[in-house]
Amino acid sequence: MEQQRLWTRDFVLAFLVNLTMSLTFYLLMTSMAGYAIERFGAADSVAGLASSGFIIGALIARVFAGKYLDFIGRRRMILGALVVFVACAALYVPLTGVWAVIAVRVVHGIAFGAGNTAVMAAVQTIIPPARRAEGTGYFGTSTTLATAVGPFLAVVLAQQLGYAAMFLACAVFSVAGLVMALGLRLPERTPTEEERADRWRLTLTSIMDLGALRIASVMLLTGLAYSIVLAFLATHTAQLGAPDAASAFFILFALVMLAARLLVGRIQDRHGDDVVMYPIFALFTLGLVLIALADSGWMIVVAAVPMGLGFGSLFPSAQAIAVTVTAPHRVGLAIATFFIMLDLGTGLGPVVLGTLVPRLGLSGVYLICAGLVVLAAGVYYLFHGRSRGGRPVTHG
Template identity: 35%
Template structure:
């Protein structure tokens, strides 16, 4: 029988692999959709941008609704139905006669991606010992980070070497194996009492948003806003400073740093508390964006990538661990996690629009210098308003598992 403190158990490894494959397909398709919309459907730049962005709308709706209804619908059923529909809506990319159809497919695909990722984020908590929560969430978060590094690289490589249909079919095959994995994985549903079920069935705002997690979700929004400057404008920025040739290694360095440091950050979180990793994450992101704003050489660009990985990469997983730390009611885990990720996704989603508007008044260097202030603002807000939570075992009455 496995020790209750064993982290790398069969369930943890399985759900982490499933999460990696789900995110891999997400990133694989994300980087090629705008190109496909323009080249195959004759879309304008703004239409192509909407084709990419509408996916986020579907994801946000799913996070809010599925996060609230997860325990009522059942974790097992939500995961299995969600992954099947994620596969089906991915296959629908094979039929794209118009930009309007592409919008519909992207919206639906985003919704079911959000459904599956919301379910996996809750399910993994069942397999992480409470004493190793920070470490477990950081290892689990590696699956997302690796997918974020491999997916875009693979997508761009295949786009130039093959065709959109080949990429869609390959993505569908990956998801087909993931469907099998989701049906093999042992997932326990929650047994809710009448009060918990009534809360989940209510349409009050607090049933969609976990008020205990709102603050850390707001911090996640600002951090996501800062990081969106890198995702959206780095490709254009490196052209202005003549560093295009080395820029492809920026995210490689970012991913390598996260891979090496996340397990360590998780152990520090468990041993010394959340503040021991949250404050450094704000500091490193701020310094990373500052270095990016003054970059003139290859080593400075890659060094900024390492610092940004230490900052945003550390925050992303440990912010999730904080959200879990704050919500003691196990029946509300789905709502707590969806609240956190809504904040993060919104920051990444609206950032390009807000910073794009800012770019009308400042140059890239000034923009990155200004975004470097955002993590500092987060650190100040966190110091003033974050009250934390005691690390204690959840009470039995908060919810029990049922087969």
């Protein structure tokens, strides 16, 4: 039964490394726009770039990280990313111009995209295949914890101690992650001669995995829908005259999401993908409809339950599918493909769907988002549920 152990030393270390990287991500995403305005008097558009520059960098890195992961080495890529994390955290305070901050944000994002892709791919190699969804769900709680704790710390540190203290906290998290990563023992893979010959040839199939792209397209659609919750829920609750409902929503959302991720993966491993995926789509859709129809703050808060069960479970469940439908030597590409599509959806959503707000109102846009999730369910059925009966395919 040794091969079935999940909570091994390296799994725990990878969990903690991902937690430190994710804490840094959410600390800075929550506060960088405000920092750019307060410190440099930046315009709203420039301040937004100070925040989203990180996502731009992460997307750039993910395009190449999957292809070159095995050439560089998984452990080496994680360590290199965390060294850059420490340097970037130390650079924010002395910088004297907002564009210099934006440049560092892009570099920081590149390090995150590379390091996150590497740690996500590495952990899949140490999760027992028979416990793939369960292990992915447990590992995903590291990001869930960061989602809840990071924004809270950002607000407290920035307001009580100043932005310098917040950047110091990011540096401490980054150093802690680097120290723990030094203890990681990860299985490495040697590229084949054919892969070495094509090392510098960039094609669609060399930077993305087409098998994983099918389930990743589901994440593009659901990422578009979820991004509107992130970007506009505070505005929506303010318009309803219940501004505190947004913070209550995200707290309850994080708690429900954490509980769901501890349970859903085990069900998926035992009973197949369809058993969890279709209820996930239904719950996610219900949450968005409740937000769209809400006429009071308490309805928004109630919507956090189906949203947490739905979107909170979707991420690890779909990621487990992306890995199981991919050959072992392309796991890095599969992980990169998965996050590229998710990041594209999350990044483009506020821009693309935000243009509809003046004409449809936020309620109308949330209903469109519910429709996107229904469409995602159809895409899932077409690309996975119909052909495989929702059964995961385990390699190795």
